[in-house]
Amino acid sequence: MTEKLLEVKNLKQYFNIGKPKEVRAVDDISFDIYKGETLGLVGESGCGKSTTGRTLIRLYNATGGEVLYDGVNVHGKKSGKELKEFNQKMQMIFQDPYASLNPRMKISDIIAEGIDIHGLAKSPKERLEKVYKLLETVGLNKEHANRYPHEFSGGQRQRIGIARALAVEPEFIIADEPISALDVSIQAQVVNLLKKLQKERELTYLFIAHDLSMVKYISDRIGVMYFGKLVELAPADDLYRNPVHPYTQSLLSAIPLPDPEYERSRKRKAYRPDIHQYEDGEDVRMREISPGHFVNCSEKEFEQYKANYNHKK
Numbered sequence: 001m002t003e004k005l006l007e008v009k010n011l012k013q014y015f016n017i018g019k020p021k022e023v024r025a026v027d028d029i030s031f032d033i034y035k036g037e038t039l040g041l042v043g044e045s046g047c048g049k050s051t052t053g054r055t056l057i058r059l060y061n062a063t064g065g066e067v068l069y070d071g072v073n074v075h076g077k078k079s080g081k082e083l084k085e086f087n088q089k090m091q092m093i094f095q096d097p098y099a100s101l102n103p104r105m106k107i108s109d110i111i112a113e114g115i116d117i118h119g120l121a122k123s124p125k126e127r128l129e130k131v132y133k134l135l136e137t138v139g140l141n142k143e144h145a146n147r148y149p150h151e152f153s154g155g156q157r158q159r160i161g162i163a164r165a166l167a168v169e170p171e172f173i174i175a176d177e178p179i180s181a182l183d184v185s186i187q188a189q190v191v192n193l194l195k196k197l198q199k200e201r202e203l204t205y206l207f208i209a210h211d212l213s214m215v216k217y218i219s220d221r222i223g224v225m226y227f228g229k230l231v232e233l234a235p236a237d238d239l240y241r242n243p244v245h246p247y248t249q250s251l252l253s254a255i256p257l258p259d260p261e262y263e264r265s266r267k268r269k270a271y272r273p274d275i276h277q278y279e280d281g282e283d284v285r286m287r288e289i290s291p292g293h294f295v296n297c298s299e300k301e302f303e304q305y306k307a308n309y310n311h312k313k
């Protein structure tokens with residue numbers, strides 16, 4: 001995994017600019033996504049994860065910065081044809097599959113929407129065959145094609161959402177909290193399905209989650225967001241073994257452990273942003289503590305983090 005699919009450079013997404021309610025939902029973040037990998041993006045509700053995803057996929061025009069997809073500026077001027085191509089390459093799966101599936105449409109028409117828009121079937125027969133195949137791919141069957149969303153369970157609806165995204169044969173999928181609304185027992189099934197599809201179709205994922213429990217099983221690397229900023233970015237294993245930023249440590253301490261003995265002794269670590277005490281103009285930025293492991297900090301903090309990091313290793 002060395003080839004970059006996306007390069008996100010100093011991305012900013014502000015809302016209500018200049019008004020009292022201005023929100024800096026995404027505030028100058030940079031990262032890359034490599035072809036075929038899953039980048040997890042975690043952080044508490046409101047930290048800007050969804051806005052990041054939506055800006056990458058052009059649902060919002062960026063306030064600042066740049067997103068390059070295969071070297072092409074996503075937010076740059078494009079012809080209708082180019083825009084359509086982009087829309088086909090990037091797809092999104094949503095948290096609440098019920099809200100994102102039109103209740104009055106049959107499953108076959110929901111799944112085939114993208115096929116129709118992009119003219120991917122030459123006849124109604126081919127269209128239906130594609131729908132059947134997609135239903136099978138996500139673990140459903142062709143009898144489901146004529147039903148409506150309310151006839152399905154949450155897990156099944158999420159499978160339908162996945163089939164709809166796959167219908168246009170995308171390269172990159174943003175999964176925005178795809179399992180948060182599902183029962184824990186179903187969450188693993190959906191994660192496993194996404195992993196299987198990734199392997200078979202060489203997909204690249206941005207997987208958004210609000211905690212660090214499930215994201216571990218799917219992510220190659222994980223980025224942690226806090227208030228519009230990326231505070232840590234690391235290979236998944238390294239992030240779990242050696243979390244550096246105090247906010248990441250706090251998120252990790254919130255994961256319940258299956259072992260009752262450990263669970264009794266688990267201590268939740270609260271994050272206090274005022275511990276940073278940066279001076280005006282202090283150079284606070286992402287610094288690389290070990291290969292591929294970045295933490296947002298000042299030079300002084302970096303020295304402390306490094307001492308601790310090496311000590312733990």
Ligand SMILES: Nc1ncnc2c1ncn2[C@@H]1O[C@H](COP(=O)(O)OP(=O)(O)OP(=O)(O)O)[C@@H](O)[C@H]1O
Binds near residue numbers: 016024043047048049
């Ligand atoms: N269209 C919008 N207009 C104004 N403010 C917005 C808009 N969309 C998001 N925000 C604000 O931007 C911030 C980041 O929201 P965002 O939904 O990206 O966070 P999130 O981390 O994905 O949270 P959640 O997990 O709850 O979806 C929040 O303060 C939110 O209220």
